Amino acid sequence: MTKTGAKKSDFRPNDFVVYPAHGVGQIVRIEEQEVAGTHMELFVISFDKDKMTLRVPTAKANSVGMRSLSSPDIVDAALKTLKGRARVKRAMWSRRAQEYEQKINSGDLISIAEVVRDLHRAEDQPEQSYSERQLYEAALERLIRELAAVERIEETDAADRIGQMLISRAAA
Structure with a gap:
């Protein structure tokens, strides 16, 4: 089997996938397109929540970090x-913010969960800065979407479940 053949068989239309920079999307179709005189086969991925469509060359899907949804074991580890x-860390905020951003965009569910854990504020804790809240919400949204897709539950139920985990940690 060729390298592109192996990658092509990994993903099919209607599969949910994780694209590192955008989170969970669904492959709508695989299409042929001519780009700069070269025929390419592309995954067409829809991110409904963001009202965005992304086209990824099938041969590049793995190298750009596109992956299947996490296994239930990975989801459990993330939770x-x-x-x-x-x-x-005691590093300057700009440095930590950069590290958090890298973790979020890595597409790795456990790294994303670490960002949620580290930036979560309980009711009795000081207010977050705007940039902290932005990073927290981005990580939380990615975690919620993947949990919902893996467990085939509504995003609101996934959000409730994650919220309960964070509250139980604060109470401990």
Whole structure:
């Protein structure tokens, strides 16, 4: 089997996939397109929540980090991560913000859960800065969407489940 053949068979129309920079999307179709005189086969991925469509060359899907949804074991590990103690480095905020952004855009569910854990604020904690809240909400949204897709539940139910994990950690 050729390299592109192996990649092509990994993903099919209607599959949910994770694209690192955008989170969970669904492959709508695979289409042929001519780009700069070269015929390419492309995955057409819809991100309904963002009202966005992305076209990814089938041969490049793995190299850009596109992956299938996480396994239930990875989801469990990510949820366990939420229960851990927040690990906030003493580095300057700009440096930490950059690290959080990299974790979010890595597409790795456990890294995303670490960002949610580290940036979560309980009711009795000080207010977050605007940039902290933006990063927290981006990570939380990615985590919610993937949990909902893996467990085939509504995003509101996934959000409730994650919220309960974070509250139980705060109470411990």
